[in-house]
Amino acid sequence: MEKELRKFFQKKTLVLSLILIAVYLPSPGKSEVNNLSNTKDNNLYADEFSALSPEIRHEAIGVLVAQFIQKSHYNNIKIDDELSSKALDLYIKNLDQNRMYFLESDLENFERYRYQLDDIVKNKPLDPVFEIFKVHQVRVRNRLNFAITQLSNEPDIFTDEYYTFERSEEPWAKNEAELNEIWRKRIINDVVSLALEGEQWESIQNILLKRYERFIKRLDQVNNDDVFERFMNMFSNAVDPHSSYLSPRNADEYRIAMSLSYVGIGATLRTEEDFVQIVNIIKGGPADFDGKLKRDDRITAIAQGKEGEFVDVIGWRLDDVVDIIRGPKDSTVKLQIIPANALPGSPREIIELTRGAVKLEEQAAKSQIVNVKKNGKDLSIGVIEVPGFYRDYSASSWRNSNFTSVTRDVKRLIGELNQEGIDGLVIDVRGNGGGHLTEATALTGLFIKNGPIVQFRKSTNIRRNPPQRLDDPDPVSRVYYDGPLAVLVDRFSASASEIFAGAIQDYSRGIIIGQQTYGKGTVQNLYSLDQYFRKKDDKGLGQLTLTIGKYYRITGESTQHRGVYPDIVLPSNIDINDVGESARENALPWDVVKRTRFNASAPIDSLIQTLKNYHNLRSEIDPNSQYQISRIKANERIRNIKTVSLNIDKRRTARESEVSKALADENKRRKALDLQLIENLEDISEDEVLDIQLDQAANIVADMVVFADLKNPLTTANSYNN
Known part of the structure; x- marks a missing residue:
């Protein structure tokens, strides 16, 4: 194999693809990993995941990827201890981005691999990579079993406690007791969120029990390729965020997504924590034509047909969610979503879409x-x-x-x-x-x-x-x-x-x-790794994207x-x-x-400054511009919320307050423009959706037209009515 690689890099000219493909934030994904403490229970669980282990083909792929990175990457990369350190941090973050599973002692244990991953990828067995992942699986199962036991009794949703749901910058839990406390509050938060949707305790208990049990079931579905892809993708990301590795299955999914047409809703998805999130709405697809689904919306449930029952998909694998979103052409699929920038506990929205062929040439x-x-x-x-x-x-x-x-x-x-x-x-x-x-x-x-x-x-x-x-x-x-x-x-x-x-x-x-x-x-080039081995692998080798x-x-x-x-x-x-x-x-x-x-x-610097001055003056008195600024501030305030009350009354009050502020902003704009006031935000018709930025740009170009007719816009500007 090494001989094949040397021959390839000496004699094969790599084809440069100058297709600049749109690249959006790939989700680090959320898995939970951890280092096992030497408890009897954890060792018992470890046996359940003992079947996960690196395959010989994985080591061969790792060597090939390492060769590509060193020989073909733009930055003349060295696979060394520095890269190994970055890869370890990314791998851990990928597995437990929100710090809900690992213990501080697990991180200390993982330190022994900080400067070994470069050597492992180049020429050593990948066992440490799988060991870290098995720790993750054990920690996740422990947490889910704890969550299931907590559902035995109805929690107090009128407590004065608070839950920090954004924990990426929080300290790692020092022991199981700290994790239990974090998860106790998380479960109450899950209950409050469903109660705000109008669900009663018996229904909530059933929904969450099924959700947590489904999480456990999906732990058992992880295979060797899943583990290997996860690590190799993070190793590639340590080089730069646009370099990545895809397993054979996900490489096939990528080819489907980039083909001239496929049947779906026309949206790019990723996993973000326990949710599947919208990354991009594809122009010319069903979601684009409908206009309701937005970037960063999170999918919580999916129903088939107009009368189908919703299936909770929180915690599902991305490929499983994609499978049920796709379907026969002209069939109906309904998505239950949490809108982007929604206040925690806000009502979930239902979007009904008709599946259709997403033809990229229609963009x-x-x-x-x-x-x-x-x-x-x-x-x-x-x-x-x-x-x-x-x-x-x-x-x-x-x-x-x-x-x-x-x-x-x-x-x-x-x-x-x-x-x-x-x-x-x-x-x-x-x-x-x-x-x-x-x-x-x-x-x-x-x-x-x-x-x-x-x-x-x-x-x-x-x-x-x-x-x-x-x-x-x-x-x-x-x-x-x-x-x-x-x-x-x-x-x-x-x-x-x-x-x-x-x-x-x-x-x-x-x-x-x-x-x-x-x-x-x-610029990235995509390499199908199968073509660089003489002996065909029935499972396939996947593909590498490299800057x-x-x-x-x-x-x-x-x-x-x-x-x-x-x-x-x-x-x-x-x-x-x-x-x-x-x-x-x-x-x-x-x-x-x-x-x-x-x-x-x-140079047009003086013209730009004049246009800027007129734009600023106009924005100060334009009701639409002032409305836009007010809503931007509101959304920024919501984005910065990291902690929520576990008291349902306080959550309901906070939600109603935000809705009231949004309604007040809308009616303030309408009053200034002599438009009819509304009683509910739902009363806004699709025809009334604003594109304030486009209107502002058109006004600025109109200023350019007027200034082009003036001999000296800087001295005659006082005569110009904007």
Whole structure:
């Protein structure tokens, strides 16, 4: 095998894929692991998991992954004690992120492996990895058995106690007694949450008993590949957060998700603690069309059909949840969810969706016109939403003149908007996680004459791999749109979106509006490991995703880690401290390379400052903007809640208070706009859902249109009515 690996890395040229795939926060997942104390009970439980052990194929895969990391990773990685230490921390965090299972003594015991994991992956048996996992299994089972015994008696839900549900920064429990106390409160919290839903004790007891028993059942379903994947994924994450390993089964799931179509609801999922959480809503899918399911919502139960009974899925394996969400085309599935930013104990919502084929090519750009009144004049601002940088490479490689391309679609939409007589244009790339690099450069080319768009480097070894300059792929084509332009971004604008926004900013071609972008300035390649072994393995070897390159703006600055800073910042519900590359462990740092030559338009700093001033003045008196700021503060307050009362009356009062505040904010906005007041938040129709950021961006572009007609906007601004 070693001979095969050496031959491969000496003679095989690795194919670089410049497809910048949208990457969202992979969940570390929550498992609970721990080190066994030498008690009779724990040793008894340990025997139940003795069947879990590394297979010979796992050691072979580990060696291959280690070779790939050392030979092909962008950062010229050394597999050493430093990497081993990071991997151990990530593995423990992955298993018990919320510190609900391990004891302090377990962590002390695991320290003996801190500087051994690098050697284990390279050429030694993986037994320590499995030993840690078995400890985790024992601790989890102990906790669940404790929880089941606690359900024998109805707890007091009118107590004055409090429960800290966010424990990731809390100290590890010193002994079983401390864990028992943590779990006693957790169980009361589970009871209170269900009681707030209107459930009675007998029903609550039955729901929780089934939930905890199901957790135990799933412990018995863990196999050797599950353990190995969990560790190898964390070992890869220790290199950087976009490098990862998938087992054969999950590699198949990935291929299904990335295929041109599959039947489901059109959402990317992950595990977060005991819940399955929504990571992303796929454009063109059932959930996108319905509009109710949101990023970071948590699924608590699923029902089949319109009349089907809900099945509690808290604590389920992710693949099992995916299996029951998928189903026949045009069939109904109902999700019970906890909305993102919901106050603890808030009512769960029911979302009914019709399963359908999620076709990625349907994620096409679309346009609209926003009318803005300025100085008594009606201005038409065109808006083109670009959900992804898509391109049908198969059709284009066969020289199909009608192949699908985001650049082609945007070009067509600009033509249609120009026929409508637009005065300015907004390109909306909010939530756009990336796509094809070719499309990012081609789309930029619609707005500039010609020149470089981005720089790309395959290795930190600058002498061996100097940055490559990627230019406008159609330099002889004329500028297709030369009017007032803005690019609207948010924290989820990543990868190819950042290349496009950064180039527009660097050329002074338009202004960037919104929020600091994600900061993903790296490129990954996907390796199917089966093809690197001569002897076929019936179970498969899985796949490795590895960071093999990094891109830079034409100014030499990377978008990695920092993203693109907007010229005009808009308030947002997205917390940049929780979302984005800078929030991820082991993310590659920001750096610079040599600036490349390009011809930018005249600086627009003074114009940007003027636009910013007018925007700020307008926001201070705009009811919608003030409403937005108020709700952002409320959501931030809710996000910062880490501890809740275990008194049901206090919980109900807190929930009602938040609802009252939200209703008051809504009616304050309505009153200022002379709209009809409402009695309940449910009275808000779907047609009334606001896109305040888009309205703000359209107003800013309208300001640009007016200023373009003024010879000196800085001296004549007093005559301008915004």
